[in-house]
Amino acid sequence: MSALLEIVGASKSFGGVFAVSDVDLSVQPGEMHCLIGPNGAGKSTLFKLVVGTYPPSAGRIVFRGSDITRAKPFARVGRGMSIKMQAPSVFKALPVRQNLHIALQDHVARHAIGAEEDRLLDILGLTDDADRPAGLLSHGQQQWLEIGMALALRPVLLLLDEPTAGLSPEETFRTGELVRRLNAEGMTMLIVEHDMAFVRQIATGVTVLHLGKVFARGSIDEIVADERVAEIYLGTPHGA
């Protein structure tokens, strides 16, 4: 089976310093893949290369068989990619329902938008908050709303950048259940995360980044069992 997303030799340097260096990564259709690593590992930079915030200094990004290395974000979304940013990035002054409306109106027939909003509100558990300004939601609810906005695009690949950032353990668990449910329904996902409890809850495949390079790959059990990974997370010198 050909990969849905393929990152080939991607590098990104800022003023000569490589934040990402020669990274290869592929995500298969239906897979839920986690990208983890300690602070400064290059996770967010790699994520931004994938979503098109900026182009890579070297390498290629292929999505659904097309080279999207230089494509702008809206073009990537048009090909079936959908993105949830790290910080909740909702339209705070607009009601929750309109946040979903804005995500839906470009590709859903007008008469069907209301029903689709209701369906998403139900999935997100935000039905009772539909008419509240998004800025009044809790941090966790804003994270879910943004996931809902990403889902509204009916993507073939959902990209989540630290979906549990700033969430309580209970909210993190609920987010994990939501993500697992989406994956079970066939959604392919690439998730940048550093909360290992969350990764254990959801992950099928894991890539560990360290100092901008791929440090390890495998299932969550293999990664957890890898002492080198524990060392880079805890900051202990390898072999010490």
Next chain:
Amino acid sequence: MLRATKLQGGGRRAFRALPAVELLVFAALVAAPFLLSERLDLITLITNMMILSIFAISFDMCWGFSGIMSFGQALFFGVSGYAIALVGRDLGFSAIWGVLPLAMATGLLLAALLAAFLLLGRKVPSVIFVAFGTLTGSYAAERLVSGWQYVGAGNGLSSIKLLQLGSFEFVEGFEFYTLAFLSLLAIYLVCRFIVRSQLGLVLAGIRQNEERLAFLGYRVQLFKAVIFSFAGMAAGLSGALYSYHQGFIGPANMGPSLSTTAVIYCLLGGAGTLIGPVIGTVAIEALSYGLSDIDAIRHFWPVILGLVLLVIVMFQPTGLLGLVVSNRERIGSYGARGRGRARV
């Protein structure tokens, strides 16, 4: 028009101030020529206010609704004004069915060209880049016509041929007042339709979080370019009406000074509301008219305007309208009617 809507989370009903203010302003404009029929000077003043209100609304569509800091809005105003003046002088043509569309097309095309350069480049432009780009365009145009004899150089073009509809001529007074009122009403209603449509919802998204909107698949810069071009068209209409009404167009009518005045009109009244810029224009022009006979103040008028702008930005960023209209109502209702519509 006036209606109360349910506040979310409770059974209280809130009076909607914004439609009431809109109705009040337009009712006053309808009544004014009848109440002031003996005062041609005031009829002329209000006509001028309405023409400049169109200009202020054009800026509001850019800044208040789309986050585009167009610091050179007078460029479209002035170039369209010159265009119809030249057509009148060189071709002897001033039929309303031809010259007003010409003025709007001139503003639209010029704004579209500038938008292509400032907004549609490879990189997402910053607010400062667009502000300086438009300001530079306005300044360059003013300098260009100031030294160009064909367009009257520093003296501008005067004795502009009267606007005509068949054999009827729009002279200063009730006739031109009616034309200016209908033009303002038409532009206002079109803008109101836009900002309350699904496009308006996109514009609300642009103002609040441009990057998020791009990640929802919207071509944000293209939307901005469309609104910028539309605003150029409205400014062009305003410039043409101004030229016919004043019988004159000069370099200052396309320069930074008038561009900045549009910013003040808009911010004083309340950006992002449509009726705010009309109120701001009326307030500034009324003050200017009232104080014009006092020499000591007239010379310092630009300084006073500058201070007004400073005070607004620092202490009342929502403008005069913000004193009577709540933030939630000011943000307004967007999107499809009924479901998915903001309830305020």
